[in-house]
Amino acid sequence: MQQRQFGKTGWSVSEIGFGAWAIGGSWGDVSDRDAEAALNAALDAGVTFLDTADVYGDGRSERLIARVLKSRGRDGVVVATKAGRKINPHVSAGYTPAALEGYIDASLRNLEVDALDLLQLHCPPTDVFYRPEIFAALDQLVSKGKLKAYGVSVEKVEEALKALEYPISSVQIIFNMFRQRPTEHFFERAQAQQVAIIARVPLASGLLTGKLTAQSSFAREDHRNFNRHGEAFDVGETFSGVxxxxxxxxxxxxxxxxxxxxxxxxxxxxxxxxxxITVAIPGAKNPSQAQSNAAAAALPPLSAEQMAAVKQVYDTHIKPHVHQRW
Incomplete structure (x- = not known):
């Protein structure tokens, strides 16, 4: 597993990470046993970056990670979590220093650590990116020793660009064969500022596995069933909005x-x-998926012809539906 520098933090992380949304909830039923086995398989394969959030199963994902790392040790593993989506209604006014610190304290307990490696604002409303006092509050939490670093998770390229005005360590953004706009507006600026980029939804909620068909069905509690049209959260999180x-x-x-x-x-x-890109974070619900994801890092580079073919498919079929929306 190749390592990449995580922005200006001084950390090196595996270029394939582990997205822990699926083991928390909203992807159908996943037992604790399967979730822990998937995590262990990823770590055994050299994965050293785990991404979770306080709302994934209302802390379940964080607690599963804590349990696995407690049993095998945390050395060399970076755990990123997120906060903010528990705010209800999810509006800018709900983002206050006190509220964020409360969520962070809960994540510290769930993950059984004294300081979070990386705390990300969890796709906040766009207005939050125009409130410097929120980012100043995160600086204070670093000073207090509750955070080692902080970043943002965003829905839109414009939010990512605005976030670069603050001393963030990372931006998490949807980037895959079906969501290519970040290459045009964002990547160069993030690199210039040594800001890590975490590519989420890398397989477009399973579409890019090639295993889904018109007849595929999804459990009632799977977001690919209940969020097809953005009923619960941004539709771009489900099948990348395609x-x-x-x-x-x-x-x-x-x-x-x-x-x-x-x-x-x-x-x-x-x-x-x-x-x-610093790290891509595919999810996995069992060991075989985790092992297959990690194995992608060992593939040879794609040819210029393959890259051009992917771009052609995107331009022809996908771009009209997503390119200007996010």
């Missing part, structure tokens, strides 16, 4: 460039072709 039938058509064309490589691994290796 209409399901359009995504399936695009996947069929992508199959032509995969050769003998599983599409999911090719999709992850595509992300790693961009030097601005």
């Amino acid at each position: 209409p399901y039938d359009v995504g399936l058509q695009a996947v069929e064309e992508l199959r032509a460039i995969t050769g003998n490589i599983p599409l999911a691994q090719l999709a992850l290796r595509w992300i790693l072709m961009f030097d601005a």
